Amino acid sequence: xxxxxxxxxxxxxxxxxxxxxxxxxxxxxxxxxxxxxxxxxxxxxxxxxxxxxxxxxxxxxxxxxxxxxxxxxxxxxxxxxxxxxxxxxxxxxxxxxxxxxxxxxxxxxxxxxxxxxxxxxxxxxxxxxxxxxxxxxxxxxxxxxxxxxxxxxxxxxxxxxxxxxxxxxxxxxxxxxxxxxxxxxxxxxxxxxxxxxxxxxxxxxxxxxxxxxxxxxxxxxxxxxxxxxxxxxxxxxxxxxxxxxxxxxxxxxxxxxxxxxxxxxxxxxxxxxxxxxxxxxxxxxxxxxxxxxxxxxxxxxxxxxxxxxxxxxxxxxxxxxxxxxxxxxxxxxxxxxxxxxxxxxxxxxxxxxxxxxxxxxxxxxxxxxxxxxxxxxxxxxxxxxxxxxxxxxxxxxxxxxxxxxxxxxxxx
Amino acid sequence: xxxxxxxxxxxxxxxxxxxxxxxxxxxxxxxxxxxxxxxxxxxxxxxxxxxxxxxxxxxxxxxxxxxxxxxxxxxxxxxxxxxxxxxxxxxxxxxxxxxxxxxxxxxxxxxxxxxxxxxxxxxxxxxxxxxxxxxxxxxxxxxxxxxxxxxxxxxxxxxxxxxxxxxxxxxxxxxxxxxxxxxxxxxxxxxxxxxxxxxxxxxxxxxxxxxxxxxxxxxxxxxxxxxxxxxxxxxxxxxxxxxxxxxxxxxxxxxxxxxxxxxxxxxxxxxxxxxxxxxxxxxxxxxxxxxxxxxxxxxxxxxxxxxxxxxxxxxxxxxxxxxxxxxxxxxxxxxxxxxxxxxxxxxxxxxxxxxxxxxxxxxxxxxxxxxxxxxxxxxxxxxxxxxxxxxxxxxxxxxxxxxxxxxxxxxx
DNA sequence: AGCAATTTAGAAACGCAATTGCTTTATGTA
DNA sequence: TACATAAAGCAATTGCGTTTCTAAATTGCT
Numbered sequence: 001x002x003x004x005x006x007x008x009x010x011x012x013x014x015x016x017x018x019x020x021x022x023x024x025x026x027x028x029x030x031x032x033x034x035x036x037x038x039x040x041x042x043x044x045x046x047x048x049x050x051x052x053x054x055x056x057x058x059x060x061x062x063x064x065x066x067x068x069x070x071x072x073x074x075x076x077x078x079x080x081x082x083x084x085x086x087x088x089x090x091x092x093x094x095x096x097x098x099x100x101x102x103x104x105x106x107x108x109x110x111x112x113x114x115x116x117x118x119x120x121x122x123x124x125x126x127x128x129x130x131x132x133x134x135x136x137x138x139x140x141x142x143x144x145x146x147x148x149x150x151x152x153x154x155x156x157x158x159x160x161x162x163x164x165x166x167x168x169x170x171x172x173x174x175x176x177x178x179x180x181x182x183x184x185x186x187x188x189x190x191x192x193x194x195x196x197x198x199x200x201x202x203x204x205x206x207x208x209x210x211x212x213x214x215x216x217x218x219x220x221x222x223x224x225x226x227x228x229x230x231x232x233x234x235x236x237x238x239x240x241x242x243x244x245x246x247x248x249x250x251x252x253x254x255x256x257x258x259x260x261x262x263x264x265x266x267x268x269x270x271x272x273x274x275x276x277x278x279x280x281x282x283x284x285x286x287x288x289x290x291x292x293x294x295x296x297x298x299x300x301x302x303x304x305x306x307x308x309x310x311x312x313x314x315x316x317x318x319x320x321x322x323x324x325x326x327x328x329x330x331x332x333x334x335x336x337x338x339x340x341x342x343x344x345x346x347x348x349x350x351x352x353x354x355x356x357x358x359x360x361x362x363x364x365x366x367x368x369x370x371x372x373x374x375x376x377x378x379x380x381x382x383x384x385x386x387x388x389x390x391x392x393x394x395x396x397x398x399x400x401x402x403x404x405x406x407x408x409x410x411x412x
Numbered sequence: 413x414x415x416x417x418x419x420x421x422x423x424x425x426x427x428x429x430x431x432x433x434x435x436x437x438x439x440x441x442x443x444x445x446x447x448x449x450x451x452x453x454x455x456x457x458x459x460x461x462x463x464x465x466x467x468x469x470x471x472x473x474x475x476x477x478x479x480x481x482x483x484x485x486x487x488x489x490x491x492x493x494x495x496x497x498x499x500x501x502x503x504x505x506x507x508x509x510x511x512x513x514x515x516x517x518x519x520x521x522x523x524x525x526x527x528x529x530x531x532x533x534x535x536x537x538x539x540x541x542x543x544x545x546x547x548x549x550x551x552x553x554x555x556x557x558x559x560x561x562x563x564x565x566x567x568x569x570x571x572x573x574x575x576x577x578x579x580x581x582x583x584x585x586x587x588x589x590x591x592x593x594x595x596x597x598x599x600x601x602x603x604x605x606x607x608x609x610x611x612x613x614x615x616x617x618x619x620x621x622x623x624x625x626x627x628x629x630x631x632x633x634x635x636x637x638x639x640x641x642x643x644x645x646x647x648x649x650x651x652x653x654x655x656x657x658x659x660x661x662x663x664x665x666x667x668x669x670x671x672x673x674x675x676x677x678x679x680x681x682x683x684x685x686x687x688x689x690x691x692x693x694x695x696x697x698x699x700x701x702x703x704x705x706x707x708x709x710x711x712x713x714x715x716x717x718x719x720x721x722x723x724x725x726x727x728x729x730x731x732x733x734x735x736x737x738x739x740x741x742x743x744x745x746x747x748x749x750x751x752x753x754x755x756x757x758x759x760x761x762x763x764x765x766x767x768x769x770x771x772x773x774x775x776x777x778x779x780x781x782x783x784x785x786x787x788x789x790x791x792x793x794x795x796x797x798x799x800x801x802x803x804x805x806x807x808x809x810x811x812x813x814x815x816x817x818x819x820x821x822x823x824x
Numbered sequence: 825a826g827c828a829a830t831t832t833a834g835a836a837a838c839g840c841a842a843t844t845g846c847t848t849t850a851t852g853t854a
Numbered sequence: 855t856a857c858a859t860a861a862a863g864c865a866a867t868t869g870c871g872t873t874t875c876t877a878a879a880t881t882g883c884t
Contacts, residue, residue, distance in 0.1 A: 015437030020433070021430070025428075051428075242659045242661075242666075243654070247638075247654045249638055250759045253788050254638075254654075257751065260750065261785045263675065339669065339750075340755040342668055342752075343669065343751070343755050343756065344666050344755065345664070345666040346661060347662045
C-alpha cells in the first residue's frame with residue numbers, strides 16, 4: 001500500500017514568530033477596511049477582525065503612516081452623533097495602481113485601475129491585424145507610456161501588470177504558443193519587451209481567460225464559482241473558471257474550443273479549427289451571402305460588401321433571414337460546446353466577442369439550443385463589458401496579484 | 413465603474429492572538445513530521461519549520477502528550493552516533509483513522525486507512541444491481557460495521573468518512589441527483605442513514621470523482637494538477653481535477669460525459685446517455701455479437717452468452733476481431749471526449765472501469781485516436797487501482813478532510 | 825454658559841509565546 | 855577515567871495582544 005506521498009514542498013500553514021502575527025493582523029485589518037463600502041471606526045474593525053481595540057489601533061496607525069489607510073471625514077458614515085467622534089479609517093485606493101493590457105489583433109487597449117478595482121483611465125489604439133510582432137510590441141509600449149504620462153501616475157506606484165493576448169500562454173515559460181491571428185507573435189518575448197515599460201511584475205494571460213475574469217468580477221455573474229466565457233469573433237476561445245479559479249491546463253491551452261472536431265467541416269480554412277470555422281464571423285458572412293442570394297428581399301441583400309456586423313445588425317433590427325442565420329449559428333455553437341458544459345456543469349455561460357453583437361436573438365437561441373443537449377443547462381448571458389472585457393479582466397487579475405503579493409504582506 | 417465587490421465574507425488571512433500562533437506552529441510541526449519518511453530530530457523539525465529549537469521542543473512535547481506524535485527508537489534514523497542521542501519524533505499514524513466507502517451497483521466496498529494514507533483493511537460485499545435502496549443502505553452499514561469490528565478500531569478514532577456513489581451529488585444538499593443504475597437511490601438520504609454507523613463527518617461524493625482522487629494520490633499520475641479520469645463500464649462518467657482540485661460544478665454534475673450528444677445514437681436505450689450508449693459495455697457486447705455472427709472464426713463466436721468481459725478478454729489475448737472492436741470503441745470515445753480534453757487541456761487521461769480491462773489495446777488505440785482530434789494530447793494511462801480506485805479515493809478524500817479540519821487545528 | 829451623559833482615544837499592567845544564550849546531560853572514544 | 859560531541863533543559867529577554875483604567879471630545883439638557 002503506497003502512502004500518499006504528496007510532494008508539495010511548502011507547508012501551507014507556516015507558523016512563525018510574534019512579528020508574523022503582527023503582519024497577519026495588519027493584513028487582516030487592511031483587508032477589512034478595503035472591502036468595506038464605508039469608512040470604519042476602530043471598534044468596527046476590531047469586531048470584524050476578532051481583535052482587541054488597542055491592537056487594531058496600533059495596527060491602523062501603522063497602516064496610516066505607510067499611506068495604506070487614510071482618515072475620513074466624520075460626516076462620511078452614519079455614526080451615532082453623540083459622544084466623542086470616532087476616527088474613521090478608509091482604504092487609500094490610490095496607494096498603488098495596476099495595469100491591464102489587451103493586445104488584440106485589431107487594437108491595443110490599456111487600462112489603469114486603483115487598488116479598489118476602480119478604473120482610472122483607459123487608452124485604446126487601433127492597429128492593423130497584419131502588423132509585425134515587433135511593431136505591435138512597440139505600439140503596446142507606446143500606449144502604456146501614453147497612459148502613464150496622461151494620468152501622471154508615478155511608475156513606482158504601479159504594482160502589477162497583466163497582459164492579455166490571443167493564443168495559448170504557457171504557464172511555465174510565459175510565452176505565447178499558437179496564436180494564428182497575429183504574425184510572428186509566438187516568436188517574440190512579450191513579457192521581456194514590455195518589462196521596460198514598468199517596474200513591476202508582468203503576467204501574460206490568454207485573452208478569453210481574462211475576459212472571463214473581468215466578466216465575473218465586474219460584469220455578469222459576480223462571484224460565480226463555475227462559469228464559461230465564450231469569446232467568439234473570427235476566432236473561438238473560451239475562458240474557464242472552475243472552483244473560483246481560472247483553468248489553464250498543462251499548456252495554457254484550456255478552452256481552445258475552436259478546435260473541437262465537427263463533422264462537415266472538412267474543406268475549411270486551415271488557419272481555423274473545425275468548430276471555429278463553422279461558427280465564426282466569416283461563417284456568418286458566408287451564411288449571409290448565401291441567404292442574400294436566395295432572398296433578395298432580405299436586409300442582407302442591401303449591403304454590397306457584407307460583413308459580420310451587417311448580419312448581426314440586421315438580426316438585432318429584426319430581419320427574419322438574419323435572425324434565422326443567427327439561430328442556426330447558435331445551434332451549431334450549442335452542439336459544439338455541449339461536451340464542455342457537461343464536463344464543467346457551470347452556472348453561467350457568457351457570450352462575448354464580435355458575434356455576440358447579434359444580441360438577444362443569439363442569446364435566447366443559444367439558451368434554448370443548449371437546453372436540448374445538456375443535462376443542467378447554465379444560464380446564458382451576453383457579455384456586459386463588450387470589447388472591454390479583456391482589459392478589465394487584466395486589471396482585475398493584476399489586482400488579485402497585488403492582493404496576494406503585496407497587501408497580504410503589509411509590514412506594520 | 414463598479415468596484416470589485418467580492419462578497420467573500422470570511423477574511424482569508426485571519427490573524428489572532430498568541431495562542432493562535434502556537435496553534436499554527438503546532439500544526440506546522442505536526443505536518444512536517446507527518447510528511448517526513450523517517451523519524452525526525454527536533455533540530456531538523458526546527459529547520460524545516462523555520463522555528464527555534466526550544467519552541468519546537470515544547471510544541472513537540474505537547475503533541476506527544478496528545479498522542480499525535482510518538483518517540484521512535486534511536487536506530488530508526490541514520491544519525492551520527494556520537495554525542496548525546498537525539499529524541500526522534502515520528503507521526504502516530506494510528507492516532508486516528510478514516511473510512512472510505514464505495515456503494516456501487518454491483519458491490520459495496522469499505523476501506524479503512526490510517527492518518528498517513530496506509531490502508532489498514534478492506535471489505536467488499538457483492539450486491540444485486542436491482543437491490544432496493546433501503547436494503548443497499550443496510551448492506552452498506554453492515555459492511556462498515558463488520559470492518560470496524562474486524563479491525564477492532566474504536567468508533568471514536570474514526571475521524572471522517574467519505575461515501576462514493578454513482579450519479580450526481582449536489583454539493584449543497586448532499587443528496588444524490590440522477591443515478592439511473594440504482595433503483596430508488598436518489599430518494600434516500602444516504603448520509604443520514606449512514607450517520608448511525610460512525611461518529612464523524614460524512615461526505616458524499618461522485619464515484620468517478622473519487623476514482624480520480626484515488627488514482628492521483630496513490631496510482632497513476634501522482635500530484636498531477638490537471639487530469640481526467642474516465643470511469644467506463646455500463647455507464648460513462650468522468651472525474652475531473654483542475655488546478656489540483658475536484659471540479660464538481662453547480663449540481664455536482666460535472667463530468668457526466670455519458671450525456672454528450674452524438675450523431676447516430678438515436679434509437680438508444682433511454683436509460684443511457686447518447687455517448688454512453690455508444691461506448692459502454694453493452695455497446696461492446698452488441699458489437700461483439702455482430703462480429704461473431706459475421707466472423708465465426710473469431711474467439712468471439714466461442715461464447716454462447718457473450719459478455720463485455722469476454723470481448724475484453726479476447727482482445728487482451730490478441731483476437732484480431734475483438735481488438736478491432738476495442739479500437740473502434742476507442743475512436744468513438746476519443747471523438748466524444750475530445751471537447752472535454754480541449755476544454756481542460758489536462759496532462760493525463762486515466763481510463764478505469766470494466767471496459768478498461770481491454771488493456772493496452774484500448775489504451776494505445778485511445779491515445780492515437782485522441783492525437784488526431786486534440787491540440788495537445790494528454791498522456792493516456794490505464795487505471796492502476798482497478799476496481800479499488802473509488803474506495804481508495806474515498807479514503808484519500810477523508811484524509812484530506814481530516815488534514816484540513818483536525819490536523820490543521822491541533823491545540824497544544 | 826455650564827454640566828451630565830456618552831463614546832472614543834490613550835496608556836499601563838499582565839500574560840503568552842518565541843528567541844537568544846547558557847548550562848546540563850547522555851553518549852562514544854582515547 | 856577523562857574528553858569530545860551533540861542534544862536537551864533552563865533562564866532572561868523581547869514582541870504582541872488583551873484587559874483595565876483614565877483622559878479627551880463631543881451632544882444634549884438645564
